[in-house]
Amino acid sequence: MQTFSGVGVAPGRVLGPVRQMPKPIQEPHANVNIPADVTVESQAQRIKDASKAVQAELRERAANANGEGKEVLEATALMAADPMLVKSAIKLLKHETPGGARTAERAVWEAAATVAETLKALGGYMAERVADVLDVRARIVSELRGLPAPGIPASEVPFILAAEDLAPADTATLDPAKVIALITSGGGPQSHTAILARALGLPAVVAAAGVDGIDDGTEVYVDGAAGTITAEPGEELRVAAKVWANQASTLAAFTGDNTLADGVRVPLLANVGTGADAVKAAGAGAEGVGLLRTEFCFLDRDTEPTVEEQIAAYGAVFAAFPAKKVVVRTLDAGADKPLPFLTNADEPNPALGVRGYRTDLTSPGVLERQLEAIAAAEAAHEAEVWVMAPMISTAEEAARFADLCHAAGLKTPGVMVEVPSAALTAETVLGQVSFASLGTNDLTQYAMAADRQLGPLATLNDPWQPAVLRLIKLTADGAATASSASGQAKPVGVCGEAAADPALAVVLIGLGVATLSMSPRALAGVAAVLKTVTVDQARELAGIALAAPSAAAARAAVREHLPVLNDLGL
Amino acid sequence: MSERTATIASRVGLHARPAAIFAEAAGELDLEVTIARQGEPADEAMDAASILSLMSLGASQGDVVVLRAEGTGADEALDKLVKILETDHDAE
Numbered sequence: 001m002q003t004f005s006g007v008g009v010a011p012g013r014v015l016g017p018v019r020q021m022p023k024p025i026q027e028p029h030a031n032v033n034i035p036a037d038v039t040v041e042s043q044a045q046r047i048k049d050a051s052k053a054v055q056a057e058l059r060e061r062a063a064n065a066n067g068e069g070k071e072v073l074e075a076t077a078l079m080a081a082d083p084m085l086v087k088s089a090i091k092l093l094k095h096e097t098p099g100g101a102r103t104a105e106r107a108v109w110e111a112a113a114t115v116a117e118t119l120k121a122l123g124g125y126m127a128e129r130v131a132d133v134l135d136v137r138a139r140i141v142s143e144l145r146g147l148p149a150p151g152i153p154a155s156e157v158p159f160i161l162a163a164e165d166l167a168p169a170d171t172a173t174l175d176p177a178k179v180i181a182l183i184t185s186g187g188g189p190q191s192h193t194a195i196l197a198r199a200l201g202l203p204a205v206v207a208a209a210g211v212d213g214i215d216d217g218t219e220v221y222v223d224g225a226a227g228t229i230t231a232e233p234g235e236e237l238r239v240a241a242k243v244w245a246n247q248a249s250t251l252a253a254f255t256g257d258n259t260l261a262d263g264v265r266v267p268l269l270a271n272v273g274t275g276a277d278a279v280k281a282a283g284a285g286a287e288g289v290g291l292l293r294t295e296f297c298f299l300d301r302d303t304e305p306t307v308e309e310q311i312a313a314y315g316a317v318f319a320a321f322p323a324k325k326v327v328v329r330t331l332d333a334g335a336d337k338p339l340p341f342l343t344n345a346d347e348p349n350p351a352l353g354v355r356g357y358r359t360d361l362t363s364p365g366v367l368e369r370q371l372e373a374i375a376a377a378e379a380a381h382e383a384e385v386w387v388m389a390p391m392i393s394t395a396e397e398a399a400r401f402a403d404l405c406h407a408a409g410l411k412t413p414g415v416m417v418e419v420p421s422a423a424l425t426a427e428t429v430l431g432q433v434s435f436a437s438l439g440t441n442d443l444t445q446y447a448m449a450a451d452r453q454l455g456p457l458a459t460l461n462d463p464w465q466p467a468v469l470r471l472i473k474l475t476a477d478g479a480a481t482a483s484s485a486s487g488q489a490k491p492v493g494v495c496g497e498a499a500a501d502p503a504l505a506v507v508l509i510g511l512g513v514a515t516l517s518m519s520p521r522a523l524a525g526v527a528a529v530l531k532t533v534t535v536d537q538a539r540e541l542a543g544i545a546l547a548a549p550s551a552a553a554a555r556a557a558v559r560e561h562l563p564v565l566n567d568l569g570l
Numbered sequence: 571m572s573e574r575t576a577t578i579a580s581r582v583g584l585h586a587r588p589a590a591i592f593a594e595a596a597g598e599l600d601l602e603v604t605i606a607r608q609g610e611p612a613d614e615a616m617d618a619a620s621i622l623s624l625m626s627l628g629a630s631q632g633d634v635v636v637l638r639a640e641g642t643g644a645d646e647a648l649d650k651l652v653k654i655l656e657t658d659h660d661a662e
Contacts, residue, residue, distance in 0.1 A: 071586075071587055071590075074590060075586070075587070075589075075590045075621065078590055078593055078594060078621045079621055079622060082620045082621055082622045082623075083597070083617050083619050083620045084616065084617050084620035084622050084623045085620070085622055087617075115622050115626075118626045119622075119625060119626060122625075122626065122628050125582070125585060125586070126585065126625055126626070126628065129585075129625060133622070
């Protein structure tokens, strides 16, 4: 038995064989001296053979796929042995080619790059195929080098996927019927791997050094709550996985109307991006939407969507929650979500740049048109619409946003609290608006000055950090003072990943948070734990967490007081 | 040299599934077939068996293309390929 430990980011206890994600393919070197005995003919043959082999493999996968996936694989298989691609690669092997003779690997790399550029320039559907061309290129180059094909490994049996970290592109091809857990040596609690795992409900452990070296096929036990991975587990852990499997099926039902043990209502809401997400969230029992990410309507576009398109997109979400609360976050572009018509890609420090609400400074009008669309969509539906701006740093910004909302006819303006300055001045900020929502992912990254995506900083990038918990408490306290001063309730919610951690959810309620919004998958687990505690107990646990000397100590101390977590495997 | 013109029938134009069906059919022939937009010089025509070339041609529904091939069986082969281009595969 060998044990690896990391940061547990999505609960669950499972057992299965490991499959390693191949390392991303490196660009072949240019200007390599080609030995005199290597002929153009032999290299051309290698390219032809490799492209045929890749084509055969993709065809075989297409034969086992269905629907749209099958069509994509069939088209990609054709690209792999495309005569134009192969011919232009072979041309690059010759000495008389400008730039001189290339290695077979380099020739394929450059030939595919040229094709990709042509398709990109055509825009639209063709530009979307660029990813397929680059995927085919990586496969042919891997074949030439005798390495396993890049991407999530194909497997007949369900497996535990091990990797350094997953990229957003990998996550699109992940089949949740085959992958039963994710374990990575890099990444942090807010990395793409973590967010994906929570969205799919897959147990996951990140920043677990050494797991990218586990041999393929090794049987491991993953505990996504404890953050541990055990190779060749004993009988006890096998039983634990079985018990979890039984419990998971009973946990799956959340029926809405979440209450604490003393009957106090704590609405559990969902984070959604599209109308389809909203329908699923409503089906999972969500009592409303705590975070509608509107940028999904804007991403992958060269120009701003029209007001009409936006009305339709927001309306599709509102329609899923009649008479329920839907909190719309205005466009949050910038940093890891660049938009060509709104953000500047050359900023030296994008996380501290013109992002979120700040893009209104450089591209005025976009926000006003968005508010107009939200108001029109609200008028056409029954949902109770609240609107909040991301990346608010000052009370002045909050006041201006509230003015814009009122001018558009939107009655409930609010702010995201992600910047520590907004948490520190919560009383004045909340004096200007009707509510606040804590974005704990960014709040943590800014409070700890630790990039969300960096594996080595995972322990800093933890919402259990006492500094982060204090900022949350300051926000809730400031809002309470602003409420009494104005005579109007000014609730504070949490819509970051922190709300999906059942133990942390208890602490958040104890700190004074009124609602929690999360990936719909997490609703049942959070509800199951909240119903076992009273408000007073939650406050006591929040006090314990605030007084802890470290994030790990805070988590451990709170978990110790919540034995239900262990019983449920959460 | 045999030559045929064809009008693209598929609603999405000559890419995605229609392009895959056509490239595959052209690739199975023992002849080299080229494709170009009508009015473009024959020496700029592209390999009809290359799905990447077909995609970069960017032909939409209603566009007219010219197919060319040389050798035995060229006429029959081109007739077969014209038929594929003039079928709306998205309607199936």
